[in-house]
Every structure is written in structure tokens, then in C-alpha cells.
């Protein structure tokens with residue numbers, strides 16, 4: 001075989017169409033920014049298995065072909081993307097952020113408010129089931145006892161419609177609340193009374209009324225979030241994105257934070273933040289200048 005033929009073969013092999021799972025991984029990165037490497041294709045197969053059965057699509061290739069190419073399956077594409085999100089979260093995760101909120105941010109805001117009346121706007125920007133947002137709500141509700149002039153509101157956003165629905169319902173299993181101190185459980189959680197609900201708890205109305213969740217994709221160019229955020233949580237989501245998406249997301253989130261406001265990222269994510277207006281003031285805590 002001559003050199004040209006060998007070259008042709010190499011090029012042909014390189015540009016051969018990706019597998020259906022490979023194409024789906026590309027689609028996932030394009031739509032949601034979530035990058036799953038080829039070595040994790042078994043994870044994709046595992047997570048989609050249930051949907052393949054539920055939709056009677058047959059096998060994974062037929063399922064992915066339909067979701068990516070058939071307009072009638074457009075909604076299912078969003079379900080498939082939802083299945084790919086990692087939603088691990090828990091109450092009081094990375095507690096130092098909540099301590100900083102209580103020990104530094106709120107006291108500083110009280111000091112600078114001329115009449116001690118002030119508003120704290122919190123955004124949980126990858127809110128999953130809502131544990132981060134409700135933790136902030138409990139902490140702020142406790143702080144309100146010390147600072148009665150403080151008002152607060154919390155929004156949570158996530159790409160996953162199922163997570164947004166769970167968060168809005170504010171209902172959790174007993175096993176999920178073990179990190180919530182007993183005195184806060186007593187104050188802010190109602191325990192189910194029925195046979196089916198005795199393993200469930202729900203946040204009281206005074207907390208639910210302060211917290212709202214909606215679906216939002218951090219990959220979108222525009223975020224429907226008012227530019228008056230005092231504290232943005234962007235935790236444990238940047239790690240799933242490639243460098244370009246990471247930079248774009250940080251920049252769009254930063255544009256929603258007030259000057260003097262704060263950004264919290266996950267403890268393994270500080271290195272990712274490189275923005276001229278965001279100054280690191282503590283591990284995983286940045287202030288907008």
C-alpha cells in the first residue's frame with residue numbers, strides 16, 4: 001500500500017462519524033455545557049437505561065437517534081439531558097459559606113444601612129433539589145431575629161425541571177435532613193402525619209414564601225435574574241463545564257451581582273474563577289469590586 005492510501009485511511013478513521021453515544025455527549029456539551037468524556041460512556045448508557053424502557057425506544061442507539069433527530073422527540077431530549085445531570089446536594093453543605101453569611105455579610109450590611117433597614121437577595125444558581133437555598137433561608141430567618149430590619153428573598157435556578165419541581169414542593173425525606181441542627185428542624189420543618197407521609201418533612205410557609213425556584217440553563221446568553229444579587233451560590237457545577245463555558249458562566253453570573261456582593265463557589269472550584277471584578281477574599285469566596 002502506498003503512502004497516500006495509508007494517509008487516506010488515517011484521515012478517514014479520524015473523521016469517521018462518532019458513535020450515537022458520542023454524538024449525544026457532544027449535544028449535551030452544546031446544550032447544557034456538561035462535558036462527559038468518552039471514558040464515561042457507560043455512565044451515559046446506565047443513566048438512560050430507564051428512559052429507553054419507558055419510551056419503548058428499543059435500544060440506546062434508536063433512542064438517541066430519535067431524541068437528537070426527530071422533532072416529535074424534542075421534549076424527550078430535555079429529559080435525556082436531565083438524566084445526565086449530577087444532582088448531589090445536602091443541607092449545610094460547605095458550611096463555611098453560611099458562617100460567612102451570618103458572621104460577616106449580614107453584620108456588614110446592618111452597619112452600612114443608615115436606618116438598619118436592608119434587603120438581602122440570594123441566588124442559588126445551580127440549586128438542584130433546593131438544599132442550598134433552604135439552608136440560606138433558615139440561616140437568614142435566624143438572623144432576622146437579631147436584625148429585624150432585614151428582609152430577604154432567595155431564588156434558585158437549575159437546568160433540571162425535575163429538580164426545580166422537587167425544590168418548589170419543599171418536601172424532603174427524614175434521611176435527607178440529618179445535617180440540619182435539631183433546633184432548626186423544630187422551628188422550620190413540619191413532619192408528615194399520615195401513614196404515607198410520616199417519613200417526610202416540609203418547610204413551613206414562612207420559609208417557603210421567601211424561596212422560589214425556576215428552570216434556567218447557565219449556558220444561555222441571558223439570565224432572567226435581576227442584577228441586584230447580594231450573594232450568589234455557584235457551587236459544584238462549574239466542574240462539569242469546559243474552560244470556555246466556565247469563563248462565560250462566571251462572567252454572566254458576576255453581571256448579576258451587586259458591587260460589593262459575593263460569589264460562593266465549591267471548595268474545588270476557586271481555581272476556575274478568573275474574572276477582573278471578582279476578588280478572592282477567602283477560600284471559595286469572592287467579592288465583586
Ligand SMILES: C[S@@+](CC[C@H](N)C(=O)[O-])C[C@H]1O[C@@H](n2cnc3c(N)ncnc32)[C@H](O)[C@@H]1O
Nearest residue numbers: 032085088089126128159160217218235236237
Ligand atoms: C452537584 S449539583 C450542585 C447543587 C448545589 N449547588 C450544591 O453545591 O449542593 C449540580 C447541579 O447543577 C445543575 N446543572 C448542570 N448543568 C447546568 C446548566 N447548564 N444550567 C443550570 N444548572 C445546571 C444540575 O442539574 C445539578 O442540579
